[in-house]
Amino acid sequence: MADSTSLLYATLLLPVAWLVIGFLGLARARNIIWVGRILFPLGALVGLTLGLVALIDLGGPTQSLVLPLGLAQLPFHLRLDALTQFFLLLIGFTSAGVSIFSAGYFRSGEGTAPGLLCLQYHVFLASMAVVVMADDAYLFMVAWETMALSSYFLVTTQHRLPEIRRAGFIYLLIAHIGAIGILLSFGVMQGGSWQFTFDAMRTAQLGPVWASIAFFLALFGFGAKAGLVPLHVWLPEAHPAAPSPVSALMSGVMLEIAVYGVLRFTFDLLHVQLWWWGLVTLGLGLFTALFGVVFAAVQTDMKRLLAYSSIENIGIIFLGVGLSIIFHVFNMSVLAALALAATLYHCLNHAFSKSLLFLSTGSVLHATKERSLGKLGGLIHRMPWVAWLALIGTLAIAGLPPLNGFVSEWLLLQAFLFTPSLPHSYINMLLPIGAAALALVAALAAYVMVKFYGVIFLGQPRESTLAKAHDCGRMERLGLLWLAIGCVLLGIFPVVLLTLLNSVSVELLGASLGSQLQHWWLLAPIAPERASYSPLAFMVSIVVLVATVMLGVRLFYHGRIRKASPWGCGFPIMTPRMQDTAEGFGQPIRQIFEPLFRMRRELPSPFDVAPHYSVQVDDHFWYWLYAPIAGLIQRASSLASVVQKGRISVYLLYSFITLIALLVFVL
Amino acid sequence: MNAATLFTQLIEIILAVIAAPLLMGWVNQCRAWLQNRRGAGVLQPYRLIRKLFHKDAVIAANASTLFRLVPYVQFASMCLAAAIIPSLWTGLPFAVAADTIALVGLFATARVFLALAAMDIGTAFGSMGARREMLVGFLAEPALLMVFFTASLISHSTSFPTIVETLASGRLAIYPSLAFAGVAFLMVLLAENARIPVDNPATHLELTMIHEATVLEYSARHLALIEWSVALKLFNYTCIGLALFFPWGLATNTHSLLSLLLAIPITGLKLLIVGFGLALIESINAKMRIFRAPEFLATAFLLAVLGLLVHLLLGS
Numbered sequence: 001m002a003d004s005t006s007l008l009y010a011t012l013l014l015p016v017a018w019l020v021i022g023f024l025g026l027a028r029a030r031n032i033i034w035v036g037r038i039l040f041p042l043g044a045l046v047g048l049t050l051g052l053v054a055l056i057d058l059g060g061p062t063q064s065l066v067l068p069l070g071l072a073q074l075p076f077h078l079r080l081d082a083l084t085q086f087f088l089l090l091i092g093f094t095s096a097g098v099s100i101f102s103a104g105y106f107r108s109g110e111g112t113a114p115g116l117l118c119l120q121y122h123v124f125l126a127s128m129a130v131v132v133m134a135d136d137a138y139l140f141m142v143a144w145e146t147m148a149l150s151s152y153f154l155v156t157t158q159h160r161l162p163e164i165r166r167a168g169f170i171y172l173l174i175a176h177i178g179a180i181g182i183l184l185s186f187g188v189m190q191g192g193s194w195q196f197t198f199d200a201m202r203t204a205q206l207g208p209v210w211a212s213i214a215f216f217l218a219l220f221g222f223g224a225k226a227g228l229v230p231l232h233v234w235l236p237e238a239h240p241a242a243p244s245p246v247s248a249l250m251s252g253v254m255l256e257i258a259v260y261g262v263l264r265f266t267f268d269l270l271h272v273q274l275w276w277w278g279l280v281t282l283g284l285g286l287f288t289a290l291f292g293v294v295f296a297a298v299q300t301d302m303k304r305l306l307a308y309s310s311i312e313n314i315g316i317i318f319l320g321v322g323l324s325i326i327f328h329v330f331n332m333s334v335l336a337a338l339a340l341a342a343t344l345y346h347c348l349n350h351a352f353s354k355s356l357l358f359l360s361t362g363s364v365l366h367a368t369k370e371r372s373l374g375k376l377g378g379l380i381h382r383m384p385w386v387a388w389l390a391l392i393g394t395l396a397i398a399g400l401p402p403l404n405g406f407v408s409e410w411l412l413l414q415a416f417l418f419t420p421s422l423p424h425s426y427i428n429m430l431l432p433i434g435a436a437a438l439a440l441v442a443a444l445a446a447y448v449m450v451k452f453y454g455v456i457f458l459g460q461p462r463e464s465t466l467a468k469a470h471d472c473g474r475m476e477r478l479g480l481l482w483l484a485i486g487c488v489l490l491g492i493f494p495v496v497l498l499t500l501l502n503s504v505s506v507e508l509l510g511a512s513l514g515s516q517l518q519h520w521w522l523l524a525p526i527a528p529e530r531a532s533y534s535p536l537a538f539m540v541s542i543v544v545l546v547a548t549v550m551l552g553v554r555l556f557y558h559g560r561i562r563k564a565s566p567w568g569c570g571f572p573i574m575t576p577r578m579q580d581t582a583e584g585f586g587q588p589i590r591q592i593f594e595p596l597f598r599m600r601r602e603l604p605s606p607f608d609v610a611p612h613y614s615v616q617v618d619d620h621f622w623y624w625l626y627a628p629i630a631g632l633i634q635r636a637s638s639l640a641s642v643v644q645k646g647r648i649s650v651y652l653l654y655s656f657i658t659l660i661a662l663l664v665f666v667l
Numbered sequence: 668m669n670a671a672t673l674f675t676q677l678i679e680i681i682l683a684v685i686a687a688p689l690l691m692g693w694v695n696q697c698r699a700w701l702q703n704r705r706g707a708g709v710l711q712p713y714r715l716i717r718k719l720f721h722k723d724a725v726i727a728a729n730a731s732t733l734f735r736l737v738p739y740v741q742f743a744s745m746c747l748a749a750a751i752i753p754s755l756w757t758g759l760p761f762a763v764a765a766d767t768i769a770l771v772g773l774f775a776t777a778r779v780f781l782a783l784a785a786m787d788i789g790t791a792f793g794s795m796g797a798r799r800e801m802l803v804g805f806l807a808e809p810a811l812l813m814v815f816f817t818a819s820l821i822s823h824s825t826s827f828p829t830i831v832e833t834l835a836s837g838r839l840a841i842y843p844s845l846a847f848a849g850v851a852f853l854m855v856l857l858a859e860n861a862r863i864p865v866d867n868p869a870t871h872l873e874l875t876m877i878h879e880a881t882v883l884e885y886s887a888r889h890l891a892l893i894e895w896s897v898a899l900k901l902f903n904y905t906c907i908g909l910a911l912f913f914p915w916g917l918a919t920n921t922h923s924l925l926s927l928l929l930a931i932p933i934t935g936l937k938l939l940i941v942g943f944g945l946a947l948i949e950s951i952n953a954k955m956r957i958f959r960a961p962e963f964l965a966t967a968f969l970l971a972v973l974g975l976l977v978h979l980l981l982g983s
Contacts, residue, residue, distance in 0.1 A: 442808075458783060
């Protein structure tokens with residue numbers, strides 16, 4: 001017995017170690033050397049260990065454990081299975097990079113004291129690890145809420161600024177509305193047994209109606225955390241407010257934890273699935289992806305842009321979940337495994353590349369004190385490390401071969417190619433059209449990423465202050481490097497990871513890509529004559545070709561270069577302000593997708609002495625969905641305020657009446 | 668993979684790289700004839716490239732390494748694309764490493780790098796060109812992918828040689844879905860290769876140009892590589908079109924030397940005809956305003972999706 005749970009104990013030690021590190025931060029809360037040079041690197045080490053432990057044991061036997069903690073009748077249950085281990089791997093490896101970056105990033109004197117920040121940060125990490133290990137509703141909710149609260153405090157690190165407090169409040173509000181959905185879903189899933197362990201839920205027999213209610217409550221709850229439209233509104237507010245490493249963790253890891261929740265509920269806890277769940281999830285995912293990428297294209301704040309890009313990626317992930325549900329329901333298990341593999345792969349890709357980009361915006365922010373794209377530019381000369389590593393993240397998020405983003409997109413498109421064989425007459429026609437939308441999203445993502453990278457790092461500096469920008473420190477460099485290497489390795493050796501993912505899909509779907517992944521260098525998920533892709537060969541040939549051409553040109557011709565000023569097309573003055581701005585770059589998208597935006601434009605007339613131009617792009621959902629609800633609540637609360645008299649005798653009277661009423665009711 | 672297939676693969680790439688400027692020259696020459704000009708001859712692109720290689724490169728003082736790297740990446744990606752596209756025969760061992768989806772991804776990679784290089788100098792035209800190039804790209808890329816999807820659904824494979832083998836295999840069946848895909852593909856080809864009516868390859872009037880604006884800062888060997896890769900891109904796209912819609916004559920049996928040798932003149936002939944067709948399209952059309960280009964490409968995208976739907980409805 002001790003042997004079969006030893007690994008679970010060992011794994012559990014790591015979140016506990018995070019907690020200890022966090023509390024150690026309080027010991028010398030204002031000492032940046034203690035927190036930055038010792039505790040954060042230690043946290044990174046713990047993360048690395050967690051990732052390695054999960055990697056080595058992925059696919060090992062399932063272990064579970066009852067801890068003598070918690071309430072009297074509700075002890076904590078823990079479980080370590082393949083799905084848990086995959087997400088532990090994601091948390092561990094991503095947080096290792098983010099923590100080592102944080103070691104160099106956080107300085108004293110910015111809002112929350114470093115020691116307290118260290119506590120919040122590590123509690124956040126530990127709670128995410130516990131969420132994926134939890135095996136009963138009680139522990140799950142405790143960890144889930146700890147995660148929400150600790151991240152709220154992290155978002156409001158700069159709590160002296162009112163707009164940051166506002167952003168934090170919106171985040172907390174939506175996180176809790178989502179938590180209610182999850183809680184209610186648990187309530188439905190216990191199926192009358194009033195047992196809140198996951199084991200009881202696995203055996204509960206729910207009818208299709210109740211199962212659907214449970215599924216959609218969970219989708220609502222986890223969708224709020226993940227940022228599914230229309231519950232996405234907190235993301236573009238919270239990310240610019242939070243310090244960059246926190247954004248990296250929230251976007252790169254926490255959003256994926258919500259995906260974990262959906263997978264756990266759908267494939268593990270619920271024993272029936274219905275095909276139209278998949279269709280709804282897929283539709284929501286597609287809409288979210290398109291919405292996110294279109295909004296990302298018109299942003300002018302670099303962190304808001306990335307926040308919308310996260311929404312897009314979450315959309316793609318939910319698209320994969322939906323596809324996987326549909327294939328699973330129609331018993332096409334290998335294809336379901338293919339869609340699931342694409343989904344999980346995209347989770348990991350997004351964790352690495354989005355964290356990388358958020359961290360690089362952090363370095364840019366530190367070096368320039370600017371978040372607005374309109375005031376950046378030319379940083380590739382001042383910050384070569386950040387710029388070149390961010391280029392890898394940019395290409396990865398844009399889904400370009402041979403990097404990692406392309407692998408998951410390729411797998412998803414392959415899965416889509418099988419949808420015409422579904423034995424259902426409507427969806428086998430409709431679904432292939434989804435592939436068209438996915439292709440559009442992928443192409444738009446490239447547009448967004450060219451804008452992001454080009455405006456920040458390329459061109460001429462748009463402000464004179466940028467000349468003083470400095471490259472990031474050694475610790476930050478290490479963190480960025482770790483994540484960038486992760487992106488490249490995930491891109492080049494997909495089969496290695498996909499083989500590991502087999503155990504996850506066997507656990508959830510009862511099938512895997514197993515036998516198809518014969519060659520470690522060739523990705524042929526269904527059959528080699530059907531489709532194959534070898535990123536390694538791809539990468540090697542590009543590098544060899546580039547080197548050959550370079551050598552050839554040198555050999556047959558020459559390598560002479562002269563430097564001159566750029567071609568000004570005959571204009572006498574060329575200033576950096578003539579470059580395309582972020583607004584300008586987004587203009588075509590604003591025009592094409594106009595109905596999606598709520599725009600306020602101020603255009604100058606030809607006779608203006610001091611012409612002024614401004615455009616503000618807003619989200620319709622604020623005005624269509626949130627403002628009416630907020631108004632409704634406002635009205636309801638003003639109605640309730642009628643009973644509020646402010647005199648203690650009146651309140652005593654209320655208590656008296658309540659007591660009488662209760663007595664009447666009971667008797 | 669044996670020595671023979673490796674050899675055919677190599678020959679195929681080398682022929683594509685060598686013949687690409689010739690196709691460009693042929694199109695330009697046909698255009699000149701159609702416009703009652705004498706033209707510079709079909710060899711003009713070679714002369715241009717040779718001249719450019721001999722010049723000293725002039726680079727803007729604030730150019731980064733990325734700027735200097737991009738022409739090589741551009742050229743390499745187009746060579747790699749030529750290795751995947753069955754322009755002469757289907758015995759392409761490298762096609763295992765990259766299917767049609769990866770081919771679309773490869774074109775996207777090349778485009779993204781070109782746009783980044785255009786933004787690197789920080790001139791007004793460069794960044795404007797980058798924006799427009801990406802604008803054309805984000806609509807053309809999904810359209811191209813949908814064209815490939817239709818073909819993949821017919822042949823149950825995304826591997827390009829397999830698609831071509833299926834389409835070329837004897838049955839002279841006409842697929843209605845491919846007709847839609849064909850029109851969509853032609854529109855994508857014109858847009859992606861900066862031809863009229865979307866862009867004008869001969870213009871240097873700054874406000875109307877798309878592709879030329881992105882390469883405005885390049886000179887000498889860098890420009891030579893860019894020009895060569897532009898020619899190679901046109902060659903690649905033309906060969907994609909030929910392979911998908913007119914696959915007859917491509918050698919599917921790599922063991923028969925005769926069919927291999929026969930494939931070269933047949934493909935050459937087809938390229939001549941298509942080149943003339945391209946010149947004709949360019950001569951009888953006017954360039955659109957840039958604001959109309961998204962409409963044009965959206966039409967291409969919708970046509971490609973329509974082709975997909977037709978395939979699903981008719982099962983062919």
